[in-house]
Amino acid sequence: MARLKAVGLSDANFANQGEEIRRTRQEEESTTAMSEAPQSSNIFKIFKLTDTKKNGKYHMEGIDDVFHPERKRIERVRLLTGYPSIWVEDQKGLEKTFVEKNRRSLIFDRRVLRIPDYDTAALEFLSVCNANVDNPNKKGTRKITFFQWNPERQAEVERAKRVAKIEAIKFASMASDDDMRKHCNYLGILFNDELGMPKSMDTLRNDYELYAEAQPNKFMISAGSKEVEIAYTVKKALLDNKIDVSVRKGSAYWSNDGGFICKIPSTAKPQAYLVEYAMLPQDESKAFLEQLKKFNY
C-alpha cells in the first residue's frame, strides 16, 4: 500500500482540515467586516502661527483665561483628553491625578496645526483662546498668536489686490497726457531720464504705468484728485516765479504785487505747505486757490 507521502498528499495534513477552515473563515469574516464598515472621512481644520519665521514646533498649552460668551465673564478653560467640556467651571470634581495626566498641548509643527472636525473640545478651545487673532472676544496681549487658515479669505485678499492693480494700470493707460503729467508731478515720477534728457510722452507713460502696477493703492488714492491739480499749479507758479518764497524766509508772497499769501512753518517745505494751504476751508485759502486758477495751467 502506498504511503501518503509517496502520493504527494502528506502536506495536505487532513488531520488539521478543521483548523484550516476555521482560520479561513475568521479571515473572511474580518475582511468582510472591514469592507462593509462605514467610511469615516475626516475633515481637518487648519490653524497657522502668525509668526512666519518659526521653524521649530510650538507646543501650545491647553489652558487659558478667556471671555465666556454666554456668562459674560473671564473664565479658565482647560483642554483635557477624554473630557468633553473645556470650562474649568464644568470640570469640578475631577481627580487631581486625572487632570495632571490628561492635560493637552496642541502642537504647531512648522507653523501648522491640524485638528479633525470631531475633536470638538480642541476646536472650541482654539476658537475662544486669546491667542486666536480672529477671536472677537480675545483679551490681553499674547506673544505667540495664530489664525484659522481660510483659503477663501486669502483668495479674496489676493483678488482684491489684483483688481486694484488692474484698475490702476487701466487708469494710467487711459489718462490724458495733461492729467498724466500733473499726476506724475504729484507722485514724484521724474520727467528726465538718467542722462538728464526730457522723457518722451511714451516713456513717461511707461513709468506712470509701472508706478500704477507697483503701488496701485497709493496711485489710486491721488488719481484724479483735486490735490494733484493744486500741487501741479503751485509747482508751476513757483517755477514761473509767480509765487516768491525767497524774499523773506518763512513767508510766501505774490511776485507781481508783493501781496502776502501766508506764513510757512520752518519745518515744512514751501511747495507742500502751499498745496495744503490752498485746500484749507478758510477764506484766505479760498482766495489763494482762486488766484491760482487764474493762471490756467
Added chain:
Amino acid sequence: MAGIPTSNILQPGSISLQTQNRQLMVDLQLLTPQYYKQYTEKYGNEDFTWWLAAHSGMEEVKNQNFFWFENRGKLMPAVTNDATVAAAVGATVTLTLGAEAYYNSGTETPLRVNETLRIASSNIEGVILTIDDSVPYAFTFTVAPKQTTQRFASAGSNSLLAGEVLLFGGDADAGEASTQINPLIQLDERYDNNITQIRDGWSNTDLAQMADTYYEYPVSADMAANGVSAFTYKGMYKTLVRFKNNVEAKLMRGNAQNNTAINNSQGTQGIIPKVVADGETVGYTPGTLDIAKLHEITRIMDVNGCAKQSAWLTDIFQRQDFSDGIFAAYPAGAFVYGQGEKSKEASVAYGFQEIFIDGYLLSVKKYSQFNTEVTTGLTPNVDYFRNFGLIYPMGETKDSRTAQAYKNITVMYQEPPKGGTVGNGIRVWQFGGGSPNPTDGTMTNQIAMITYRATRVCAANQFIIVQGN
C-alpha cells in the same frame, strides 16, 4: 500678568551728554557729602554670555561673517501620505507624497524604488514599486503590501489616512541576485551669523576732572599717575559695567539689522531670536509649571537629541513657578559633571539649582535680565520675557561638513585692531586734550570702548523656550 512694582526706583538712572561737566554734578548734588554714602551698588547683574565666555572660552573668527553646517534632518527618513487613499486587501495603492518631503523646488524627494515602508500606526510593511516624479511638489508613488492578506492601511481603517507617517526601512527583502538601490544623500544645512560692533564711551571736561568730588573710588597709584581721578574712574567704571550689560543683551536678545537707512552694520542674531526661530517653544500658563509639564519638556528634549546636562535660565516669575516640591522630588543625585561650563565648579559659581528628571540634569537659574523691572526699574504692561525661560543644552554637535565638534553655544569674537586692551576682545582707549594721551586741543578726557562679538547657536532644535501666556 501684572509686573513687579518699581515706583520706588528713581528714573532716569543716567542721562546722555556730549561730555560730563561740572554743572551736571551740581545738579545731581553729588558734591554734597551727605549723599555720597547712599550712592551704592544697589542693582546686581548676572550675565550669561560672560559666564559662558569665562568658563568655556571664546572662539576667534577672522571675518565678520561665519558659518557652520548642520544635518538637515534625522538620519532615518520618513515621509507622510498627503491624502486618504482606500486600500484593498493585498492591493497596490497609489499615494501622493506629503508637502514636507520635497527639496530643490519640489523636484527631489527621499523616495526610491524598492524602499521598504512601514506604516507608523499599524506597522504594516510595503514596498515602493514605482515613482511618478513628473509634477514638482506632487510626486505620486505606488506601494504594494508585503503580505497578500494585508491592506496597506492605517490602524483600524480600510484606508491609508492623510498625514500617516511612512517609515523608511531600506532595501529589505531584496531577493536573489538583487540590483543596486539608489543611495539616500544626507542633506546639510548651512547657517550663518555675523560679528557685530558694540561700543560705548565716557567723556568729561577738565573742570569735571579737577573738581574735588569727595569720591572714594579706589584708584591705583599707576592710574592716578596717568591723571585718572576718582571721579573719572567712577564714571568709567559705571560706563564699563553698562557696556558689559549691553554686550550681554545684544548677544542674548538682540537681532540682526537690515535697515540700511541706519548704517551698514548687519547686526548679529542673538541666542534667543535664533531659538525662537529654529528651536522648540513650549507654552504654559503661569502657575501650572508642574511635573506633568516637565515630563512634556523632557520628551521634547529626547526627540531632539538634547544633551543630558542642560541649563534652564528663567525669569523671576517662572523661577517661582518651580515649587520647592519639584526640587525636592527630583534632586540632582549622582551625575557625572563635565568640564568647563559643565563642571560642578562652574555650576556652583553661577548659582544653578539642579533637578534630575527622566535622565536629564536641568540646572535652573534665575536670569535677572529677563525682567525689565530688575534691570531698569520700569514696569512694562506686557514684558516679552515675563514668565520666560530658555533651556539650553550644554552639549556638542559635529559640523556635518568638517566633523569638528561645536558646543551648542559659543561666544565668537574678532580681535579688535591693535588687540584687546582689557582682554576678551575689548579695546579701550583714551583720547582728547585732557587725557593722558593728548590728541587734540580740546580739554576733555574721552574714553572709548569697543568689542566685536556674536554667538554661534548650533543645533537650535535642541533648545527650548518655555514661555508663559
